[in-house]
Amino acid sequence: MKKPKLSEADFLKQVIALARLNGWRVAHFRPAMSKSGRWMTAVQGDGAGFPDLVLVREVVIFAELKVGKNKPSPAQVAWLEDLKAAGAIAHVWRPEDWETIRIALSR
Numbered sequence: 009m010k011k012p013k014l015s016e017a018d019f020l021k022q023v024i025a026l027a028r029l030n031g032w033r034v035a036h037f038r039p040a041m042s043k044s045g046r047w048m049t050a051v052q053g054d055g056a057g058f059p060d061l062v063l064v065r066e067v068v069i070f071a072e073l074k075v076g077k078n079k080p081s082p083a084q085v086a087w088l089e090d091l092k093a094a095g096a097i098a099h100v101w102r103p104e105d106w107e108t109i110r111i112a113l114s115r
Contacts, residue, residue, distance in 0.1 A: 014103050016075045020060060023073060023101065023109060027063050030113045035062040057083025059091070059098065069112065070098040 020036065027034050037058070057080075059070040070091050072084050080088065080100055091098040101109050 014075055016073055016078070019073055019075050019103055023061065023071070023113075026110065027061075027113050031065060032113060033064040035064075036060060057081055057085075057087045059084070059087060063113070066115075067097060070096055072098075072100045074100055074102050 024034050024036065059072045061069075061071040061073065063069040063071065070088070072080055072088060074080065088098045088100065099112075
């Protein structure tokens with residue numbers, strides 16, 4: 009029997025639940041549909057491509073979540089690279105990285 013695919017929304021819920029279980033503050037900015045029917049996240053400035061999660065405890069972790077063959081967009085890659093260049097911890101996490109995620113959020 010084929011294993012059902014995990015959606016990005018379900019993966020997001022799992023990561024948030026694990027983070028909260030381990031005492032992290034979690035921020036995720038959800039997109040909403042505009043009057044014109046476009047999905048967008050209400051931000052000012054350079055918000056396009058901002059990582060899915062900001063996790064804060066003793067350190068700050070930025071995480072972009074992807075499932076399946078999805079890849080970060082150029083704007084997402086730019087944010088992650090700029091965050092790392094500024095000394096931040098920034099990751100692209102996938103469901104197959106679960107053990108790495110568990111370790112990162114259990115420290």
